[in-house]
Amino acid sequence: MNKFSVDKTLVLLGMAFFLSACKTIPTPPPIAQDAIWLKESSPFVEPLADLKLRQNWRYTAKVGIKTPEAREQANVVWQFADQANNVRLFGPLGAGAVRLQFDQFGVVLSDNKGVIHEGDSAEELLTRIVGWPIPLEALSYWLFALPNPEASYRYQQNELGQLSVLEQQGWAISYSNYRDAGHGKLLPRKVVANKKVTPDDDIVVKLISKGWEW
16 A cells, blocks of 8 residues: 555544544534523422422433543433432443442442542532533433523523423423333423633533433
């Protein structure tokens, strides 16, 4: 093979890698600037009460994250039972498979080497050990297209009255592709959360649901 052929092959491989990477980067959808922002809590009262009574659920999804430092993907299995959250991240994850358990009493994270880390905040521990700055406590509500009742918020709805954008805790969360998740519940298949950290940098978390179990 001559030098021209080698160079051409390298260029083609580089282009393929670049195009593949672009497809996996989570990109937040644009927020409609002329949409009406709402603050009424009434649409969420009944769903939040139902969620509080629900003792067991299991959520599986593909998750992608983009930060100023990294772009990664993983699989997530989130199990809630007996008032405790058990979150597993595995697959093509830079830090390796991790397990995070948290409830009202604290947080425990087991890394890919089996080392146990303890803390008071799931977000702080996941950020420090894995490098994924995701507000997991709030996400346990956002997955259900609900706001965290402990913080202020505003939101937009689509033409069907479903939550389309939620702004809370410095994040803008967009919802789309609502589907039957079982027991007559319509939940978004796609959740994209975006947080601006500098004028030029942001954090984007994209979740594509694989399914729910109740």
